Amino acid sequence: MIIVGGDRGAKSFIALACNVLLLVMAVFIISHGVNPVLVTIIGTIIFCQITLIYQNGHNLKTYAAVISVVGVILLLSLLVSILGTKSNLGGYSELDLSSELSVYLSPNININMNQLMICMIIISLLGAVMDTAMAITSSLYEFNEVNSELTFSELVRLGFNVGRDILGTTVNTIFFATIGETMMIGILFIKNKYTFESVINSKEFYKNLFDLVISNIGCLLIIPISIFICTYMIKSNNSFIKKVKDYCQKMSNEN
Template sequence: MNMLVVLAIILLILMYQVGGKNGIRSFISLFLNFIVVLVVVFFMLDTNTNILILTLVAVVLISSINLFYINGMNQKTLTAFAATLLTISILLTLIYVVSQQMAIHGFSEEETEELVPYSLYIGVDFLQVSAAVIVLTTIGAIVDVAISITSSMHEFFEQNHKMTKQQLYQSGVAIGRDILGTDTNTLFFAFFGGYLGLLIWFKDLSYSFGEIVNAKVFGAEMVTIFCSGIGIALIIPIAAALSSVTLQVKHKKSKPSL
């Protein structure tokens, strides 16, 4: 039996044992997200496609799968969904501007030798591709932080309906502070592990520290890490603010009128 199938079965069994039905949904969502990414890549090859709009559509689909399919349609997931879309919209604009100013899109100097036999006139805007890649690598962590904050704030408010908007917001930010450090470091080590081969390559090419820092391919990865961290930092106050407002509005509507 193919080892990938064996690993998939082990993962499915463990997710079912730990999460029950939600674990099964989480397992299926992995494949649904994979299909979304494949479709996005396919449409990116069309020169008439606006990649930034396509990325936002992909974000909506991935967020819907990870929030509504796994956790159901409720106030917590709706608030997390709205916070995710708002954060990604801000982040996508920032990434596009930074990528344009730093000129990190396209192929690096180290890749030119392998690309000699091929034509580079493929009609794809690599600036938009660069922004799309960063957003798609960040969306999972942003959705995770959003639902963690909205779920926790919902439980706090269920235990104490006397909490004001300010108190709810502060509790959400306090939760976010604990998540911020761990998620940012998780992203950093994920990228570092994925590009460990790149650092070894720099060493074999006898790059100096200055050459490494100024290398286009290294700069692109650092921008990805920093923008991912910015996205996680942004989602915390946004999710906390939206959740505090929606919780108070729902509570006022549920009060019996005198």
């Protein structure tokens, strides 16, 4: 990373190490009984601080990306909480119950499995959402730097042009990642002669399908949300945005 990216590569490596440490701490805290959803939301804010602000600096595009990511994560947490709880998605699947995991490890760990499931899904899509948000806000910021005469609607239109290009590759990335993770499960279903009805009604299949669908919803939501938030922050002149711009300018000058 350092050879290819230079100073930015070094920052990326440090950010990666910090994220690994933060994730280990989050698992440790959850294992001691703290609400997994609360830990995940707080962790998301810190992840954004490390991954976005530390690597890209204090500027409007970075803050717009952070606000967009946190907003999408809150919306998805609510959606996953409602659908996951109603469908009893948390806990062991039928494949887990038939494996050595259920024989040697006790499932009675005093943690709400539905809340833990929300935590797992949110963390699994966080990288793709942050990447998409930063790509969108960086593009809009550069468009405005090249031509500051662009109106709000013109900048939004350009943002959606970029978003459509990003959407296809992002969705495919999530799809292939999910397929790669579940390939062994698919082979197990085939080898054990599961019927089509058994597969689509299995908890393991539903878990992976649910994860894939929520991840894609997150990537869909982040595009318009980041476009409108970033465009508003670039074009708005209200007192709050002026303070943010002044703060970003001050931090840039110090660096």
